[in-house]
């Protein structure tokens with residue numbers, strides 16, 4: 001039985017071309033700035049993002065904490081969506097490592113922050129208040145089901161933040177999914193943000209790594225904080241080589257993952273008792289709930305027994321993420337297995 005793993009696009013394995021590039025990678029000591037493959041990836045990433053410089057980092061989480069450290073001072077406050085990855089899944093790093101207070105404003109179901117809420121959250125200058133220095137956006141939005149922030153919205157809130165003296169960091173872990181879904185070059189989605197981080201190790205299939213991009217002085221500060229966090233990685237060309245292949249070969253095909261996610265969503269919506277937890281499925285993330293009576297833990301366990309792995313945290317919803325290792329035939333197989341397990345559990349609950 002083929003195990004179909006939809007827990008995340010982080011489960012992807014490097015492609016054959018990546019393994020070959022890793023094997024052949026020219027390397028040097030990157031802490032001395034001497035790894036030619038890392039330097040090439042960083043230049044390539046900066047160019048794609050329309051920024052002056054890039055920095056290879058270990059992970060998306062490291063990118064976001066580095067952004068906080070490089071944009072803010074100890075005691076500052078940042079404005080973040082209440083469904084943001086930075087708020088939920090990064091171990092409270094902004095507070096723990098940066099001494100930075102997180103002020104949340106609600107994310108709507110499409111991953112946006114209401115501009116009025118942002119304005120209200122930005123503090124006046126007053127002896128009682130911490131200075132608000134950074135606004136963080138997320139595109140695509142993970143907990144909002146892979147929803148996409150478009151160019152107009154992003155520009156609008158960036159302008160609003162800048163007018164009040166804030167910088168903007170864009171958590172673009174899946175920014176290429178957003179660009180593909182919108183049919184725009186990625187750089188127009190990040191143009192007005194001072195920094196953007198994106199992941200090589202999610203839908204793009206590389207085994208490790210993310211890149212953070214911004215101005216030269218920003219990346220100099222980021223490099224120093226990366227070192228402080230233990231992210232000076234020596235012969236990191238091994239990692240960068242796969243990242244280059246990811247950027248060159250894995251971006252355009254994300255459209256297939258999006259089509260598979262829609263196929264999955266349509267199939268799920270047709271199963272009685274299962275309901276999508278999002279209005280549309282623009283990228284590669286599908287969130288859904290099941291009607292009461294069937295416990296989430298039981299459902300996940302039952303699916304595991306038939307070789308389907310899904311995400312389920314904090315009592316739901318369920319999350320399925322498509323990626324290059326899952327074909328449209330696999331999606332049909334997943335739907336059949338989900339329907340069988342769900343029916344069985346439902347019948348058991350009604351007995």
Ligand code: TLP
Nearest residue numbers: 008010059060061062085089142171173
């Ligand atoms: N998200 C992971 C888990 O941590 C939940 C996943 O499986 O989706 N920003 C966003 C929007 C992310 O979705 C993630 C990873 C990160 C940052 C952190 O990236 P890594 O895992 O490389 O630290």
